[in-house]
Amino acid sequence: MSMREVFQRELSEVQERLVDLSESVTEIMEKASIAFLNSDVKKADEAIALAEVNEERALAIDEMAIRILSRQSPVARDLRVLVSALRISASLERMGALAGHIATIARFRYPESAVPETLRKTFSEMGALDCALGRKLTQLLRNTDVDLARSIQAEDERVDELHRSVFDLVLSEKWKENAIYTVDVTLASRYHERFADHVVDISAKVAYLTTGEWSELEA
Amino acid sequence: MSMREVFQRELSEVQERLVDLSESVTEIMEKASIAFLNSDVKKADEAIALAEVNEERALAIDEMAIRILSRQSPVARDLRVLVSALRISASLERMGALAGHIATIARFRYPESAVPETLRKTFSEMGALDCALGRKLTQLLRNTDVDLARSIQAEDERVDELHRSVFDLVLSEKWKENAIYTVDVTLASRYHERFADHVVDISAKVAYLTTGEWSELEA
Numbered sequence: 528m529s530m531r532e533v534f535q536r537e538l539s540e541v542q543e544r545l546v547d548l549s550e551s552v553t554e555i556m557e558k559a560s561i562a563f564l565n566s567d568v569k570k571a572d573e574a575i576a577l578a579e580v581n582e583e584r585a586l587a588i589d590e591m592a593i594r595i596l597s598r599q600s601p602v603a604r605d606l607r608v609l610v611s612a613l614r615i616s617a618s619l620e621r622m623g624a625l626a627g628h629i630a631t632i633a634r635f636r637y638p639e640s641a642v643p644e645t646l647r648k649t650f651s652e653m654g655a656l657d658c659a660l661g662r663k664l665t666q667l668l669r670n671t672d673v674d675l676a677r678s679i680q681a682e683d684e685r686v687d688e689l690h691r692s693v694f695d696l697v698l699s700e701k702w703k704e705n706a707i708y709t710v711d712v713t714l715a716s717r718y719h720e721r722f723a724d725h726v727v728d729i730s731a732k733v734a735y736l737t738t739g740e741w742s743e744l745e746a
Numbered sequence: 747m748s749m750r751e752v753f754q755r756e757l758s759e760v761q762e763r764l765v766d767l768s769e770s771v772t773e774i775m776e777k778a779s780i781a782f783l784n785s786d787v788k789k790a791d792e793a794i795a796l797a798e799v800n801e802e803r804a805l806a807i808d809e810m811a812i813r814i815l816s817r818q819s820p821v822a823r824d825l826r827v828l829v830s831a832l833r834i835s836a837s838l839e840r841m842g843a844l845a846g847h848i849a850t851i852a853r854f855r856y857p858e859s860a861v862p863e864t865l866r867k868t869f870s871e872m873g874a875l876d877c878a879l880g881r882k883l884t885q886l887l888r889n890t891d892v893d894l895a896r897s898i899q900a901e902d903e904r905v906d907e908l909h910r911s912v913f914d915l916v917l918s919e920k921w922k923e924n925a926i927y928t929v930d931v932t933l934a935s936r937y938h939e940r941f942a943d944h945v946v947d948i949s950a951k952v953a954y955l956t957t958g959e960w961s962e963l964e965a
Contacts, residue, residue, distance in 0.1 A: 593825065593826065593829055596815070596825055596829070597821045597822065597825050598821075600819030600820075600821065601819075602816045602819065603816065606812065606815055606816050607812065610812055610815070610832065613829065613832065613833075614832075614836070617833070617836065694929065697925050697929055698925060698926050698929065702925050704925075706916050706917060706921050706923075706925075706928045707917050709925045709928040709929060709932070710913065710916055710917065710928060710932045713928070713929045713932045713933060714932060714933075714936065717933065717936070
């Protein structure tokens, strides 16, 4: 096998592992969202455990990317693909941690619910959007030719809108819940919003991998 | 000049820029902390403006690191130093954004204060600790031989303790403030805590640069 073939094979493995990581992050968010909405402590524990594994797997991808950089000394596009892989794995690691935080809120409030009735619909939609974004991200990482950028953008905007609506409600006269609820929904809303932000960040990096126009997308 | 000399000079420039970025991040936190504690809207605006510049400067460092990787194809320790630089600049970018968020909370609540009297002392200490951590980080990046790891660890633990104490108070019977205060202090406390976390993350990476024991520190 030529150096080039070895490199391409190694790069494919990095990509496969990022796809796996993205699938696992989506699974963590699915479990966390159910745990949060239904006070499902079993799902919460599963999400928290998976988030820990997720962190280790992200670090393993980083080590692999650095090993390839070291052995192959890639330049130009190949180099940028690997640097992107490092950034994508860092984002996926944070996404797993954020989903884990949502599960932890559910865990702490068990057997009570962390979600007041007035916000159930909002968080249900936010959770569903984050899971949908996770699945689109996996698809995008699996096949960088896919054009999902527009729908990812639209879904992230909707998550931002819901995030603001949580604050609008909490800061309005209508909000009668106690401080525990206020803290829980404030943080949970923030975690959902950051999760979606990371999907947008990663999709910009994946788009670059296709177009090669790094600085334009970073700007 | 030999390739090696060029590389060393370029590496020094990356380091200098990281030192500058760390100084700027500390300045943003200093302004944000004053803005937050004293409802100082001028300081808030300065912090928010600096946070935007900070983001651009972090991206410029990344571009420089990638250019060096591309031209020099470093291996072994040199390669890991550059990959660390990319990670450190990503953390410094987030730290600037977090400090900017604290300033934004002060901005939104102006002319009222976002800090209730019962938490003034706590946030004053948290802000001072974050600024001290920022200054230590600058020192560490300037001279990687400095042993600050222990004091950074201790200060981060104190920030975590204060962060928990904010939640303990807010979730206790004693908390009589309205939801606006609850939201503001919940998020502000979280931002202070994440800022300190990043300092710990970066200091582990800087420590690696001295010892060369990457995987040990990443574990």
